[in-house]
Amino acid sequence: MVGSGVLKEKIMKAVFFTTACISILAVGLICFFLFVNGTPAIKEIGVIQFIFGKVWRPGNGDYGILPMIVGSLYVTAGAIIIGVPVGILTAVFLARFCPEKIYPVMKAGVELMAGIPSVVYGFFGLVVLVPFVRNSIGGKGYSILTASILLGIMILPTIVNVSESAIRAVPKNYYEGSLALGATHERSVFRMVVPAAKSGIFAGVILGIGRAIGETMAVIMVAGNQPVLRAPNELLKGVCTLTANIVIEMGYAQDLHRQALIATGVVLFVFILIINISFSLIKRKAVHES
Amino acid sequence: MTKVQTDESIIKKNQIKAGILKAVTILAAAITVLILGFLIVYILVKGVPHLTPELFAWEYDSENVSMLPALINTLEMTILTLAVAIPFGIGSAIYLVEYASTKNRFVPVVRMTAETLTGIPSIVYGLFGMLFFNSMFGISMLSGALTLAIMVLPVIMRTTEEALLSVPKSYREGSFGLGAGKLRTIFKIVLPAAMPGIFSGIVLSIGRIVGETAALIYTAGTFTKAASSVFNSGRTLSVHMYLLSKEGLNTDQAYATAVVLLVLVIIINFISGRIASGVQKQHGEA
Structure with a gap:
């Protein structure tokens, strides 16, 4: 009786251990399958040709993804310029200025923003932002600017949540010390508390960059999807991102074209890994500071 | 002066x-x-x-643009995904919290990979699912669900871990003191106490599954009928919504579909918020 109990315990421990291995296995498989299926295309096209090639015309055998890399960078940078100031200031408001009665409502709102599916954001962009940009700023509406605004909105909850917890983690005596020296509440918050939370806030921004660069559906619906290398002054023109190109062309791509799209996924994956690693490094630093 | x-x-x-x-x-x-x-x-x-009655007709055709089959597929997809992700997610968390010692070198590796999974964009999951699961099950609900299961795994893992960690040590000690074994303690004492926290993680995952598009287009596919088997292709509501707005022919129906999606997400968020605040209150009392 006791023996079977011990055996059962041992078996279940092994079962739990196996389940814990799944995430390791998953990451391993994802890396393996992406690299194995993506690298042959990169080899065939040539690394330099693939990453720095300015022309993407699979019909003619031109597989340069520079326009898409630059496109992803533009919309991400735009999203950061638009989303980060609003996000950080909203976080400051939530952590230090928000009246107690409003707080739960605001917090629920931010959570809801994080939960809204990207297709719904994309649709909103399509029916509201695209006509808005077309009519009041110019161009066809499907543009780098429109995608930046939409992504700026979409990364808000990420930045707000991470920044708010970073600000809340700042030791109270920073703030109290500043008050004791005669600074106002506002000055203490902006001069002492926020700077002390800067690593945590920066981690939030990095996470936001990851979200923006990986976002697919919403961008497809508003960015115009033209795989053309754009100059920084062509904000009102359409652009294609790495993610959008994969979804749009995978439906009919074959052979080398298909492999080149998977290779595009590999490039995206490497970008994301770099961003993730910098996020964990900065987060670790933030934890050590506070 | x-x-x-x-x-x-x-x-x-x-x-x-x-x-x-x-x-x-x-x-x-x-x-x-x-x-x-x-x-x-x-x-x-x-x-x-x-939101007209035709939009909820049993069969989809290009006339009625019904979203009901897509809604049924969404439900199927959610159940399938959770059926895979919940046992693995909770099992991993139990191992990390209840079994692994703090000096175990294996634990940080699991944490790191789980964190990596959190950051991977859904289109990369979609590519992986297409390359890996499709080669076994074709474009099907099952391929889609397995892809999404990996995607929500870290969510369930993290919330379960937190929930388990917040169960007071005295519960376990009391159970051991009464002669219960480790397994019995976990299943009869620790898991029930951690249930609300675990449940809020599951609800959060449901939100992710319902809203997902990019990971499903090339794994579960875009077939318009309600999938009668897990090996059939079927579009979920989000995929349906994307295709409607891409075609640009049925903007009114796209609006209506957006309403249904939005309301679903608001309900899901409300439930998970209620559970989370319940958990906090419980801890406040304890």
Whole structure:
């Protein structure tokens, strides 16, 4: 009786251990399958040709993804310029200025923003932002600017949540010390508390960059999807991102074209890994500071 | 006399500065709230009038653009995904919290990989699912569900871990003291106490599954019928919504579909919020 109990315990421990291995296995498989299926295309096209090639015309055998890399960078940078100031200031408001009665409502709102599916954001962009940009700023509406605004909105909850917890983690005596020296509440918050939370806030921004660069559906619906290398002054023109190109062309791509799209996924994956690693490094630093 | 005046003017200047700083944060918060409010109100106002009975016809055709098959597929996809992700997610968390010693080198590796999974964009999951699961099961609900299961795994793992960690040590000690084994303690004492926290993680995952598009287009596919078997292709509501707005022919129906998606997400968020605040209260009392 006791023996079977011990055996059962041992078996279940092994079962739990196996389940814990799944995430390791998953990451391993994802890396393996992406690299194995993506690298042959990169080899065939040539690394330099693939990453720095300015022309993407699979019909003619031109597989340069520079326009898409630059496109992803533009919309991400735009999203950061638009989303980060609003996000950080909203976080400051939530952590230090928000009246107690409003707080739960605001917090629920931010959570809801994080939960809204990207297709719904994309649709909103399509029916509201695209006509808005077309009519009041110019161009066809499907543009780098429109995608930046939409992504700026979409990364808000990420930045707000991470920044708010970073600000809340700042030791109270920073703030109290500043008050004791005669600074106002506002000055203490902006001069002492926020700077002390800067690593945590920066981690939030990095996470936001990851979200923006990986976002697919919403961008497809508003960015115009033209795989053309754009100059920084062509904000009102359409652009294609790495993610959008994969979804749009995978439906009919074959052979080398298909492999080149998977290779595009590999490039995206490497970008994301770099961003993730910098996020964990900065987060670790933030934890050590506070 | 002059000194007092300058003091006063400095105080006044400081007050003005403080007022500006405060106003800026209020403005930013107002922008955030207004964007969300505008999005919800706009989609509801434009979409609710188009919620016609035809949109919920049993069979989809290009005339009625019914979303009911897609809704059924969403439900199937959610159940399938959770059936895979919950045992693995909770099992991993149990191992990490209840079994692994703090010096175990294996634990940080699991944590790191789980964190990596959190950051991977859904399109990369979609590519992986297409390359890996499709080669075994073809374009099917099963391929889609397995892809999504990996995607929500870290969510369930993390929330379960937190829930298990928040169960007081005395519960376990009490159970051991009464002669119960480790397994019995976990299943009869620790898991029930951690249930609300675990449940909020599951609800959070449901939100992710319902809203997912990019990972499903090339794994579960875009077939318009309700999938009668897990080996059939089927589009979920989000995929349906994307295809509707891409075609651009049925904008009214797209609005209506957006309403249904939005309402689903609001309900899911409300439930998970309620559970989370319940958990906090419980801990406040304990």
